[in-house]
Amino acid sequence: MKKFFKVLFSVLTVLYPVLVFTLLVVFKLPVRVLSLCAIVLAVALLLSVAAARSNRKEKDKNFAFAVIRPIILSVLLLVAALFCYFTNQSIFIKLYAVAISLVMLILFGITLIFPPNIIYTIATLMDKSIKGSISQPYVEAYCKKVTIAWCIFFLVNGSISVYTAFCSNDLVWSVYNGGISYALLGLMFLIEFNIRMKVSKNMPSVHTISTFTADSRPDNYMVCYEGIRSRGVVKTWYDFLTDCAKVRMCIEAHDKKDWILHSEDYWYFLVTFVALLQCKKTIHLTQNIATSFIQEIKTQDVMFITDQPVKDETAIQIKEVLAKYTPVEQQIRMTPAIDAETTDIRMYTSGSTGKPKAVRQRMKEFELDNAFIISKWGQEFLSRYLVTTVSQHHIYGFLFGICLPFALGVPFRRTRITIPEEFELLNDDKYMIIATPAFLKRTVDTYGDEPLPLQNCFIFTSGGAVSEELAKKVNAVFGFCPLEVYGSTETSGIAYRQQSVNGLRWTPFDNAKIWKGDDECLRIISPYIKNPEGFATADLVTIFDDGTFLLRGRADSIVKIEEKRISLPEVESRLLDSGLIADVKVIALEDRRQYLA
Structure with a gap:
């Protein structure tokens, strides 16, 4: 019965003007008889809606939205x-047709005054992934424009309905309100659908290294640029697919599982890294390429690929690979699947012992870590070009x-900035600067x-804490107080602060749980940390009631000098082993540059 009334309501809504014209003009039904029929129909429709609502156990937003329209129209x-x-x-x-347009105008218009607008509400009900996504603000802006367009439509349509009701005959009223009006309504839907398809292609979307396909970006999409953005020397998405295919051809020519990757060129690094993942290789990332x-890490079963001149004659040069291989279109468009959970990436760090060690990571944890950054500051990235x-x-x-x-999909600079003076070139556009406290200090010392x-x-800055004095100087020189990220190779991002907003207190990432251990040191659990018991840092901490915390120094003798962890006992031991001195004590000194003494 409910389905019957639902179908009946839809049919009568569409054919209402035609039925009125037929009954009044053709069959000459008395007005009061027609009105009694309409009263009975309206009451029946209201009862059917009420019955459907009472039988619904879970009154979710979808259902509430579905019944509000028939209730309003039945009452009208x-x-x-x-x-x-x-x-x-x-x-x-x-005038019932006029009332419908008026009510719809009010319903749509009031949501423009008290957001979210009705089109955005419908969109989020249909696609729950919109909220919290990188495209949310763009969807909101688009839906607002669509809501305004519908308000204009209802205003114009209602005005014409008023004219046909008072200033034209029954036939004209019936033709417009029962035919032309619905044709215009359908045309509006069709136009909006086509515009939406075009707009959606230009909306920002997230395509991670483990999920991208050949069609994730347009072929001419800028991925990388050289020098400054306005110079116009760029690498496109098609270049990325092509160079990945070239490196894959090289990798597939070798049967080794482990590959050491070192590339100062960010473009070479990206295409080689992705190609290695696509070929299911274990990747060793190291900044140190001293022989x-x-x-120490390269055995006969390990390949070494780089863009730097090295003494190792077996090392593969990335530039030579890209010049040697010529993939066909099918190979270029091929994007072998990357399983984020099974990737094997080794990053080398000094760790808390002061001795280099390999920390095994996966793309799964990297991308989980990035998801929070994107949700928090994604719009800041999207509105800028990236330099580091x-x-x-x-x-x-x-x-x-x-x-x-x-x-x-944020274009990045192919080479990193190595001297402070390079910042002067970045006056052609807006840039996202990824820096270290040491480099920021060099820059403010220079300027x-x-x-x-x-x-x-x-x-953004990480790799050590920014002092209050340095934060103020950076703000004066760059016009922005740096946003600091606290973390390590073992933990990835843990917390953030911007001293102009948060002072010296750190705010944990939403996906990180922190507490203070018995030794007064910070303990962490996050999706990035594989150990279910969490990770114990050597950072002394004070945690406040609001969840923020303050770092109070180290519990061990590890210091960071220009982003490098140095074990003071290890330095002392090496000096004593030299036989040149009888006793030694090493401390870290703060000056224009940081030293050991």
Whole structure:
């Protein structure tokens, strides 16, 4: 029965003007008889809606939205029919069409004053992934424009309905309100659908290294640029697919499982890294390519691919690979699947012992870490071009300089900034700057109080704490107080702060749980940390009631000097082993540059 009334309601809504014309003009049915029929129909429709609502156990938003329209229209029909009955005038039946447009105008218009607008509400009910996504603000803006367009439509349509009700005959009223009006309604839907399809293609979307396909970006999409963005020397999405295919051809020519990757060129690094993942290889990322270090990790079963001149004659040069191989179109368009959970990436760090060690990671954890950054600051990335002063072989540079821009489609600079004076060139556009505290300090030492000619830059920094004095100087020189990220290779991002907003307190990432251990040191659990018991840092901490925390120094003798962990006992031991001194004590000194003494 409910389905019957639902179908009946839809049919009568569409054919209402035609039925009125037929009954009044063709069959000459008395107005009061027609109004009584309308009253009975309106009451029946209201009862059917009420019955459907009472039988619904879970009253979710979808259901509430589905019943509000028939209730309003049924009430309007009832009111129009009652007026028609008591006045014996058919004009009130005709004004029902006007009332529908008026009510829809009010419903749509009021959501523009008290957001979210009705189109956005419908969109989020149909696609629950919109909320919290990188495209949410763009969807909201588009839906607002669509809501305004519908308000204009209902205003114009209602005005024409008023004219046909008062200033034209019954035939004209019936043709417009029962035919032309619905044709215009359908045309509006069709136009909006086509516009939506075009707009959706230009909306930002997240395509991570483990989920992208050949069609994730247009072929001419800018992935990377050289020097400054306005120079126009770029690498496109098609270049990315092509170079990945070339490197894959090289990798497939060797049967080794483990590959050491070192590339100072961010573009070479990206295409080689992705190709290695596509070929299911274990990747060793190291900033240190000194012969002695490489010999420690490179055995006969390990390949070494780089863009730097090295003494190892077996090392593969990325530039030569890209010049040697020529893939066909099918190979270029092929994007072998990357399973984020089974990827094997080794990043080398000094750890808390002061000795180099390999930390095994997966793309799954990297991308989980990036998901929070994207949700929090994704719009800041999307409105800028990316430059970095950080090596991509360390987790901070890798996450912010490779993974994040790739996932968001933010063009990144092919080479990192190596001297402060390079910042002066970045006056042609807005840039996202990924830097370290040490490099920021060098820059402010270089420029003093002189501001750089930058356009609304945004700065992330990690690899050590920024002092209050340095934060103020950076704000003066760059026009932005740096946003600091606290973390390590073992933990990835843990917390953030911006001293102009948060002072010295750190705010944990939403996906990180922190507490203080018995030794007064910080303990962490996050999706990035594989150990279910969490990770124990050596950072002394004070945790406040609001969840923020303050770092109070180290519990061990590890210090960071220009982003490098140094074990003071290890330095002392090496000095004593030299036989040149009888006793030694090493401390860290703060000056214009940081030293050991």
